[in-house]
């Protein structure tokens with residue numbers, strides 16, 4: 392059937408961009424003809440330097456690289472090409488095929504290995520696989536974008552002198568490889584800062600891997616960190632690398648590091664000292680280049696004094712120690728953070744962001760926020776759900792928060808009947824879709840409700856002006 396005018400068809404995928412790196416003209420030529428036959432856009436390079444120059448000029452999706460490039464080795468070229476173009480699929484081609492070279496190529500980041508002579512079917516297979524890989528990566532990018540829409544972006548902007556000093560310290564620490572210990576109450580943003588540190592560090596293009604220590608049993612935590620081999624324990628059905636290996640070249644974030652058994656503390660200490668570890672159940676010693684950032688909300692000196700935490704491990708972990716202030720210790724940031732969360736959750740709910748009433752601002756500043764930024768975020772998320780009006784009033788918040796500033800009327804509290812009536816009417820009006828509906832719920836005439844509302848609005852204006 393002919394497509395209907397105006398009908399939308401899915402966009403054609405853009406052609407695969409392929410770079411052929413070989414010092415032999417004939418091979419380049421044969422590969423070009425074959426690849427162009429599969430719809431690829433092909434560029435050629437006859438040396439390692441020409442390959443790097445080609446990548447600097449424009450990205451490629453896939454590269455065929457000869458193992459012997461004149462005097463240079465294609466193996467050495469692999470990491471240099473990946474440094475230039477991290478998402479590139481590299482396939483090494485060579486007549487000198489040996490198993491060891493194949494393993495070495497993959498270790499250095501090549502995706503595959505193709506012995507000469509190769510057939511067009513083999514080339515097609517490589518191109519198809521690279522295309523699938525590209526599609527998956529782009530889908531992953533989309534999903535990451537969507538995820539970023541569902542979690543408010545963390546901000547390092549601050550008007551608080553204490554927080555300013557913290558961010559300065561993190562920024563300086565980012566440049567080095569020193570272990571960093573982030574201390575602070577739960578919800579102060581230790582995880583957020585650990586990630587910020589990683590993204591400011593030279594390791595930012597490598598993985599950031601989190602291990603949440605208290606959520607796992609001792610054995611599972613050991614295996615999570617260092618991996619295991621098949622049969623190491625019941626349920627270990629295959630070899631499994633740990634988070635330390637996943638974080639190779641990057642940063643390992645150990646959240647709540649105080650919650651580790653003595654045996655595991657010893658293994659972690661050895662890893663910090665020597666960068667060496669073993670997978671559970673394996674004799675072979677492995678190495679990993681990983682920067683460790685740890686966090687705790689506990690008094691580790693007390694844990695050391697009471698024999699629960701190794702002193703030598705504490706000194707290894709806190710080469711740089713950063714103490715995050717509680718939210719109540721940085722009041723300068725509170726309203727700005729609150730407004731960011733309001734804007735974020737309003738956008739997610741597709742409504743205009745409500746303002747904070749003066750009473751709400753006073754209440755937010757008066758409350759102690761024991762759950763810190765996490766509690767503030769959750770309180771605002773909830774407020775936007777329960778309070779559809781254009782101005783957020785204290786009543787949109789849980790009673791424990793509202794009660795702190797004494798600004799909210801609670802049933803059974805020290806209030807006059809008139810105060811309770813006003814409060815009840817305002818809450819019903821905020822959640823009802825119309826004035827008529829609010830009047831129906833309250834069991835009074837719409838005109839009576841209208842008069843009462845006028846009176847309350849006048850008294851709110853007087854209070855705000857106070």
Ligand SMILES: Nc1ncnc2c1ncn2[C@@H]1O[C@H](COP(=O)(O)OP(=O)(O)OP(=O)(O)O)[C@@H](O)[C@H]1O
Nearest residue numbers: 544545546576577578579580581582583688764765
């Ligand atoms: N600067 C910030 N900007 C925006 N959101 C923040 C900021 N700091 C913390 N948050 C939010 O607060 C919540 C808690 O942050 P995070 O998990 O980093 O705290 P934590 O100190 O590691 O807590 P815990 O000790 O409980 O693991 C998260 O939802 C995070 O997004």
